Amino acid sequence: MTEWSRAKPLRSGEAWTRRQGSETAVYMDGVLHMLNASALAIWELCDGETTADEMAEAVAEVAGLEIDLARADVEVALRELHERSLISTGEEAAP
């Protein structure tokens, strides 16, 4: 189990966004970030209600991945978004 297992990540605030080719520019707190489609999709799911596990199940279903691989991919995305201060870990889901 990792720090993200029961987290309900939340976007850090309102952001300006614009599609830029295959990526999306996200401007928040004076910093411009470029997110690819997968990172953007995970960021959009960070509504403070959706758990990392729910995100992983959805990714596994849509992409046809094994759940463990989807979980690992989602956690990598969440960690990077957190490091860029685009999300907080939010509340924890009940065990």
Next chain:
Amino acid sequence: MTTRRVGIAIADPELRGVVDALVSSAPALEVTAVAESVADAEFEDCDVLVVGEKAGLDRLPAMLDRIDAVVLGTSPESMVEAVQAGALGYVDADAPLESILGAIELVADGNGTIPPELLGTLLRQVVKRRRAERAELDRLDVLSPREREVFELAAQGLDKETVAERLFISTGTVRTHKQSIFRKLDLHSQAELVALAVRCGIDVTEAADD
């Protein structure tokens, strides 16, 4: 180079003609069937089916064990419907022609494709659907483990005798379990039982005997 056989089922005659011409221009693709709807032509010999959103998406799941499909749609809702029906690809019907052809070629090679900007929408819909399924599944917690087994077999349409045989119990016991299931879940018909199983995400297609 292997030529992939493409079927086209699109209700709009102009779009159907454009897609026909587009696919016919691709060296590795060959149009083998064209119709307004999935129901109107024989698509069994096709490798890939290009389907318009109004051409019978509800028939796709029954075909997708032997054919890949790419759906041309005009809204995020139709994209979600397409993917949940099992389509390998989705492309906006108003996208540039090279994007439409690119999507068809990708699916013809066995690759999935959806517009990247719609991935978040799709994932949100899947999360929502799975939450609804879990809420329905929680209703089944009132059943005993055996009742749960009977419920799932009954949802597949199996008769009492077959359920009894599968579970090594008597038909009388099956009848008793079913009565309990109907009472506990406030069900009034076999149709309601099946509908609940579907909402729970339970596979209601009849499983083959082991």
